[in-house]
Amino acid sequence: MKTLLGQNMVPKNIVQYWHKMPLPDDIAKLHKTWLHHNPDASIKLFDHEKASIFIKQEYGQDVLDLYLTAALPAMQSDIFRIAYCLAKGGMYIDMATDCLGAADNLFSYSNQLVVMRKWHGGIWNGLIVCEAGNPVLRKIWDNVLDNLSNKKFDDVWKATGPFSFNKIIDAEYENDLVGKNRDVLIVPQQEISKFFGLVNELEHKKTSHWSDIQKEKSIYKNKPTNIAMHKVQVSDELLGFLNENRVYFSPFGADKVQGRFRAGESLIFTSDVKIEPYTCYINGSFLYSFGSFSFSRSPLAPFVKVGRYCSIGARLSILGIDHPKSRFTTSSITYDRQAIICSQFFADHPELSNFQTNNTEPKNSLGVEIGNDVWVGEDVTIARGVKIGDGAILAAKAMITKDVPPYAIMGGIPAKVIKFRFSDAEIESLLALQWWNYNLKDLINFQSDIPIDEFIDNVKSNIATKDLTLYSPNNITMNELEKFLA
Structure with missing residues (x-):
């Protein structure tokens, strides 16, 4: 050709x-x-x-x-x-x-x-x-x-x-x-x-x-419904099961109800959650999708997805929903059916029950996706719909309003690229290799602090000789968690 x-x-x-x-x-x-x-x-x-x-x-x-x-x-x-x-x-x-x-x-x-x-x-x-x-x-x-x-x-x-x-x-x-x-x-x-x-x-x-x-059943499903939320009461049995599957809630493991949880507390998750082993939820009561060898010191919402090898510092905040901008008021009175100031008003005035309509601002249905090998500093804020690229670093107190390029170091309000961790050629090689998709035990045949060019050459060589195997762990999903539902 x-x-x-x-x-x-x-x-x-x-x-x-x-x-x-x-x-x-x-x-x-x-x-x-x-x-x-x-x-x-x-x-x-x-x-x-x-x-x-x-x-x-x-x-x-x-x-x-x-x-x-x-x-x-x-x-x-x-x-x-x-x-x-x-x-x-x-x-x-x-x-x-x-x-x-x-x-x-x-x-x-x-x-x-x-x-x-x-x-x-x-x-x-x-x-x-x-x-x-x-x-x-x-x-x-x-x-x-x-x-x-x-x-x-x-x-x-x-x-x-x-x-x-x-x-x-x-x-x-x-x-x-x-x-x-x-x-x-x-x-x-x-x-x-x-x-x-x-x-x-x-x-x-x-x-x-x-x-x-296709000869036996329809090739179409009914229109999907919103992903369901589930709540499971924390128990020593549940924590023991999760620990056995290498999912932890404190840096030292051996989790018990009387540890960081109180009696009667619950864990909340969505029906599409997927949790890989060797993860640690140090704070919060939400189980979000979490990749292996990652930890978070921040409580994150279920619509957040975190990749592998991520380190998330304290007080990471995901911006709340957008209020409707084109209505006569941005107040939640036009759509919020739960907050007491709204629900009580309409209880007092039942003749206005048809007044409220759903808040359909486009970003409200978006989550946040954090790639692999991402380090998030303390007090970072991320807008909904943002994707954090693989290998990125978010400096403390950064306000992230746009997608973050792979291996960028971002800081400031609003955040801007300060520099990149590696050269363009090295970043291109790392993204091509996607080393986090391979078994860590196959990668560890060298010291962890070798120069990045040696690491790249090492992984390329192992791929060429087929010495690497893809990392496909057993995940915790809704199927495993539902047996603990009340």
């Missing part, structure tokens, strides 16, 4: 999706081939939860609701791949592929959507390479959303799969008879086989292929 003239604007991201972790053994082995042959690329692996967060942040609640109406993992994968490439650009590659060499050449086509035409003539949606905002991919995206919104098809291939690619791309070529200004490059399967091969003999395809499942 020839490289087009002009500056390459396609980010060197290789993105894959699998609906839940840990990866099956055969899928994990294929995923490692992409890591092995593309050490300089940023390889990102999303599951259903991470994809849901991404879609909500990039497209909003209405699009997330459509994504969540897709009943089958194959459909969710179809939707997410378009959503990611349209928003961020890069390369999406299906999990059922065996990488045979570096994919560098696939990133060399600027201003075009690169797809593959399979041997039978149809366009495959398992490879997408493009810049963010590609106009043809946007048409495909709009078509898929329309299919979901109106439930046009009872067939996965047509509703979210390759059908929309074939429909839109074939129309683009028919409308471009002169051959100029084409936004699509279709590569034949035989030509692209030098980069990767398709793998069909996989365990999940033998037992749960979408083509069989």
